[in-house]
Amino acid sequence: MSIVTDAKNGIITDEMKIVAEKEELDPEFIRRGIAAGRIVIPVSPYRKVKLGGIGQGCRTKINASIGASSDIIDMQMEIDKAVAAEKAGADTLMELGTGGDFLGIRKAVCDAITLPVGSVPLYQAFIQAAEKHGSIVHMTEDELFKATEDQAKAGTCFMAIHTGINQITLDRLKKHGRYGGLCSRGGAFMSTWMLHNEKENPLFAQFDYLCEILKEHEVTLSTGNGMRAGAVHDATDRAQVQELIINSECAEIAHDKYDLQVIVEGPGHVPLDQIKTNVQLMKVMSNYKPFYMLGPLVTDIAPGYDHITTAIGAAVSASYGCDFLCYVTPAEHLALPNIDDVITGVKTSKIAAHIGDMIRLGKREEDLAMARARRELDWEKMYEIAIDGDHARAVRNSRAPGDEDACTMCGDFCALKIVNQHYDLAK
Structure with missing residues (x-):
């Protein structure tokens, strides 16, 4: 029996539950998507693989x-x-x-x-x-x-x-x-x-x-x-x-x-x-x-x-x-x-x-988190959010600033640091 057969029969499989959790979606949404042919979860009976959903939502x-x-x-x-x-x-x-x-x-x-x-x-x-x-x-x-x-x-x-x-x-x-x-x-x-x-x-x-x-x-x-x-x-x-x-x-x-x-x-x-x-x-x-x-x-x-x-x-x-x-x-x-x-x-x-x-999908939460981290000059948080934080850290460290809060692009005249010293723009 295939995962599509299960989905058409109303069965929510373990694979569907795992993908639903990863995607922050309802397992029933995943089941309906597979049953309709609008979502797939590539699998194999011969090896265990990292499950992921491809398709609608x-x-x-x-x-x-x-x-x-x-x-x-x-x-x-x-x-x-x-x-x-x-x-x-x-x-x-x-x-x-x-x-x-x-x-x-x-x-x-x-x-x-x-x-x-x-x-x-x-x-x-x-x-x-x-x-x-x-x-x-x-x-x-x-x-x-x-x-x-x-x-x-x-x-x-x-x-x-x-x-x-x-x-x-x-x-x-x-x-x-x-x-x-x-x-x-x-x-x-x-x-x-x-x-x-x-x-x-x-x-x-x-x-x-x-x-x-x-x-x-x-x-x-x-x-x-x-x-x-x-x-x-x-x-x-x-x-x-x-x-x-x-x-x-x-x-x-x-x-x-x-x-x-x-x-x-x-x-x-x-x-x-x-x-x-x-x-x-x-x-x-x-x-x-x-x-x-x-x-x-x-x-x-x-x-x-x-x-x-x-x-x-x-x-x-x-x-x-x-x-x-x-x-x-x-x-x-x-x-x-x-x-x-x-x-x-x-x-x-x-x-x-x-x-x-x-x-x-309207997925903008990470960009919002990055905006706030930059406003606060929180470099560790920026590295954590970045798609490639190790690369970002390496670039910054290769041209390390004298002021650890700023970077060598602006140095002593960092706009964010100047503004943060005078008023709070937190939102």
Whole structure:
């Protein structure tokens, strides 16, 4: 029996109670949200994970993505990045390795952390097919479904499954074209396989079988966005919207017929003036299922600073109702992220999520507490409230002031200290 089945039957499970306490919500609200498909709690029967709610009424959650590439295969580094991501405050982790021992690295990562772990089994199936058969186009459908089941048994809690790439979607892409090409690895793999074999995407054609596998292992389905834009000039085009239509229909079947938890993935590069449209379109089309935004990056001209361009887009996305944000690191578009990149990506996205929740959920208590601490020049309290208090303390200590109440920005002429000496502005 799945958590969705329990929710539909009116049962409040321990998982729902834990999430309700964390979110400061009524457990019945969480149960109703799961029953309606508007909240998910990623779990796994194969490992104990840190529980968190994603969706309606819950705080915006952050995903960190790691994984070895064909150029850099270092299991210990991937483990260290996973541990660093959890320590920095990520809510989930996606292990997206495309190099080396897929299952071995993923198992080691899962063993090292308590975060729910996600994956893209399609990567493994296609790359193993290239190694075994000489080309990705020779992958068999059975190999694709076997990779899905193998990763589920390894303790994967949620999977990005590219259900929305079908012949209609591909027709839209070919007719309309793209300024920035196709940036999704999953989209590139699957579309190439379909074109070569002149066959439908098995994840779409055999969607019922896919759902049976995911249900057996209690995996949350995240409908992958293989047609997402890789450039802001391609945002919200026909291929992306067509894929959303298919994904929304698949999401409805998965939840209503198979009692699966479902997340709907959204685009990656979106100009600021289209974010509201994308979030609202995704929400209405999918019947308000949890929405997972990959970024989004709001400009394409800042390589090396894409964690900042993403933070801008992510904050706006969360304010309009996006539930789940995939971080972007400073290495995006340039290199495989290292540990420092991962930490920077997580903390930057946490700031963006908080900014969004200030609007979406009205969560402003911490900002009020910080305002009062600053007014009182209570530095220890400021460090306690800060998203990264250790970093704030280190910056201040690196340029320590002569007056311990002030900082070296204003020194002897600290506005707050001057005013505090003459009248009380406490509120």
